[in-house]
Amino acid sequence: MRKPERLGFIYLSVFVALLLTVMPMPQMVKLARPDWALLVLMYWAMALPQRVSVLTAFFTGFIVDVLVGTVLGVNALAFAVVIFVVAQHHLKIRNFSVVQQSLLLGLLLALYQLLLFWLSHFLTGVYFRPQYLWPVLTGMLVWPWLFWLLRRYRRQLKIQ
Amino acid sequence: MNQIYSRGPSLPLRLFLAVVLSAGLMFLDRFTDSSTQLRSYLTSAVSPLFYVASLPQALFSGASEQFMSQQAVLDENARLKETLLQQSGQLQLLRFLQQENEKLRALLGSSAVVSGERLVAEVLAVYSHPFSHQVVLNKGSKDGVTEFQPVIDDQGVVGQIVSVGPTSSRALLISDNTHALAVRAERTGVRALVEGLGQWDLLRVMHLPHSTDIREGDRLLSSGLDGRFPEGYPVAKVVRISQDASQPFMVVYAEPYAQLDRVRHVLLLSKPDAAVAAAAELP
Numbered sequence: 001m002r003k004p005e006r007l008g009f010i011y012l013s014v015f016v017a018l019l020l021t022v023m024p025m026p027q028m029v030k031l032a033r034p035d036w037a038l039l040v041l042m043y044w045a046m047a048l049p050q051r052v053s054v055l056t057a058f059f060t061g062f063i064v065d066v067l068v069g070t071v072l073g074v075n076a077l078a079f080a081v082v083i084f085v086v087a088q089h090h091l092k093i094r095n096f097s098v099v100q101q102s103l104l105l106g107l108l109l110a111l112y113q114l115l116l117f118w119l120s121h122f123l124t125g126v127y128f129r130p131q132y133l134w135p136v137l138t139g140m141l142v143w144p145w146l147f148w149l150l151r152r153y154r155r156q157l158k159i160q
Numbered sequence: 161m162n163q164i165y166s167r168g169p170s171l172p173l174r175l176f177l178a179v180v181l182s183a184g185l186m187f188l189d190r191f192t193d194s195s196t197q198l199r200s201y202l203t204s205a206v207s208p209l210f211y212v213a214s215l216p217q218a219l220f221s222g223a224s225e226q227f228m229s230q231q232a233v234l235d236e237n238a239r240l241k242e243t244l245l246q247q248s249g250q251l252q253l254l255r256f257l258q259q260e261n262e263k264l265r266a267l268l269g270s271s272a273v274v275s276g277e278r279l280v281a282e283v284l285a286v287y288s289h290p291f292s293h294q295v296v297l298n299k300g301s302k303d304g305v306t307e308f309q310p311v312i313d314d315q316g317v318v319g320q321i322v323s324v325g326p327t328s329s330r331a332l333l334i335s336d337n338t339h340a341l342a343v344r345a346e347r348t349g350v351r352a353l354v355e356g357l358g359q360w361d362l363l364r365v366m367h368l369p370h371s372t373d374i375r376e377g378d379r380l381l382s383s384g385l386d387g388r389f390p391e392g393y394p395v396a397k398v399v400r401i402s403q404d405a406s407q408p409f410m411v412v413y414a415e416p417y418a419q420l421d422r423v424r425h426v427l428l429l430s431k432p433d434a435a436v437a438a439a440a441e442l443p
Contacts, residue, residue, distance in 0.1 A: 019213045020213075022285065023213045023214070023216070024214050024285075052177050053171065053174065054177075055174055061181075061182075063206065067287075068205050068287050068289035069287035069330075070289055070292050071180035071184065071186055071190055072185045072189035072198075072199075073189065077179060077182035080175060084175045087171055096259045116291070119186070120291045124291065124337055125214050125337060126291050126358055127337070127358065129358075129359075131288060
């Protein structure tokens with residue numbers, strides 16, 4: 001007998017992450033805002049790759065595109081690629097300690113920023129500034145807490 | 161054991177699907193015109209999210225206004241009254257000057273400078289990505305907003321409307337990477353283009369030869385030559401000039417007058433060509 005899958009709770013957490021993505025913030029904090037939606041999706045792709053993987057990431061990325069006003073499809077593509085890597089290696093990443101995970105996810109977040117910049121550079125001709133990489137650092141710092149929080153969330157609500 | 165492959169298409173196939181879909185989306189959005197309409201539908205579909213996300217801030221500022229002491233409110237009121245008095249005094253003089261200017265222009269036989277309709281709008285949301293500087297305004301086609309309308313605030317030019325929904329519209333800010341407008345230096349009359357860099361407080365003045373007379377502190381006003389922005393509105397102040405002979409042009413940076421990162425209320429001006437057309441209909 002299968003227990004109820006409770007997919008709704010996964011989407012609820014993604015929705016909250018999207019809210020955090022567009023919440024108004026002072027200018028200085030805004031530049032360093034972690035990529036909440038991507039971090040939450042990374043957790044789910046690692047914990048439950050059979051529920052959340054590339055296509056969920058694609059649609060979430062598409063909503064992010066609409067929300068932040070980048071060219072449609074840019075975030076969708078970057079999200080899909082990063083989540084593909086996480087889902088492909090979820091068994092390995094699960095066995096890492098939290099610190100190792102956050103180092104590895106730092107690399108993936110940098111890949112995300114690179115993809116985003118690269119596509120935007122070809123499509124709209126943006127210039128690179130080192131400040132664009134702040135979210136990588138803040139994302140790495142936030143990861144251990146987010147991981148702990150989402151694991152509790154998943155276990156308490158028995159999402160699987 | 162490996163549930164991930166047990167149902168649905170395999171992971172690489174899904175990635176392939178996502179890549180193809182997003183490539184299609186990018187092409188649609190960047191290289192065709194149909195995306196403007198699509199964008200405005202999507203924007204109105206996600207607008208509840210913006211309302212919810214700005215709720216904590218709205219509550220916070222609402223509460224701080226509630227608890228503002230009566231003395232502070234009285235002080236603010238007195239200050240506002242004083243500003244109003246000063247400005248209406250200046251306005252009387254301005255009306256007189258405007259009349260005189262119109263008469264002189266009529267004598268010279270040149271076309272009149274027309275001031276069209278204005279519309280006040282409030283900023284609903286600021287797109288927070290460094291690659292796209294846009295704001296969502298709470299006025300749409302129902303209020304008579306049209307595409308490419310110039311947007312200003314109390315300090316200077318803010319941007320222009322790029323897509324219009326029924327009750328909201330999106331404005332591209334002058335600091336966006338894809339935005340440029342024609343300006344004129346107030347002191348010398350030198351004409352130039354000002355483009356956004358994706359930074360809130362810095363714009364670049366393009367294509368100025370090395371011999372151009374321009375100094376730090378020069379005011380740049382819109383020149384009206386781009387056909388989008390009316391003439392004479394303040395755009396930016398020159399803050400940095402670097403003369404590098406190895407570069408084909410002078411590298412000049414300017415700071416926008418409008419507070420682009422904390423703009424709350426803006427004015428929508430009617431398009432210059434619409435205003436001219438309206439003036440032409442008058443006898």
